[in-house]
Amino acid sequence: MSLDVLAAEHVGFRYAGIPVLHDVNLRVESGSMLALTGANGSGKSTLLHLLAGVEEPTEGSVRRRPGARLALLPQRTSDIDALPLTVAECVQIGRFTLRRRLSRDDRASVARIMQRLDIAHLARRRLRELSGGQRQRTLVAQALVQDADIYVLDEPTAALDTRNRQHVHELLAERVLTGAAVVIASHDPAEAALAERTVRLEAATPNAVATLSVDTDERRAESSTPSSAGAGVQDLRA
């Protein structure tokens, strides 16, 4: 039986008619981590939005296992600064449901992750009063405190120092160990190396839309030749 919890099949995407992604195929299994890499503008955030259902592909399809709960940390989160939220309130949002108030367990989870990400002492601070790293840790906490089956995280450690980066990596490893699927975009090769699979988005020519080259479980990164845009894309099922 397949353990896939998330899959993109022949996915393409255009912004106002301008192609960004073409024939992207990937799949993510429960209890595993996949890293998306690629140059600025290669389409990582766009692909994460498609995987999370924030945008619909213009070609192909994204499949999520029915009932799978998904937590998303988007890259662009400046709008949230306009809200008069404290750090604690922002993290608590990760446990809100429309059906009930936060339980004792929810509050314990919030307190625990704030400790782990070293933001407990900032609990009453407003978001707009935080440093870049403090703000990122708060938003990572909001995503990771969710009881999700799939965590989709866009450059979750880009603003973090080594120690805090390590804390996030430990939390990601724990989520994977307990059976969640994690998908991250990253520019850090060491971070991407934490994942079982790496998918590199690249355009074969400056004018080409992004397509995929794929590193598999066996880490054939160095030996794989990038696909040319529009040409056959390696499929992780191969």
Ligand SMILES: Nc1ncnc2c1ncn2[C@@H]1O[C@H](COP(=O)(O)OP(=O)(O)OP(=O)(O)O)[C@@H](O)[C@H]1O
């Ligand atoms: N809302 C939008 N409207 C039009 N074009 C967009 C929009 N968002 C992104 N793009 C374009 O789509 C392409 C892919 O952008 P995307 O943000 O997905 O890349 P990325 O790989 O995440 O980049 P980075 O590493 O800089 O975060 C870029 O050429 C970008 O200019």
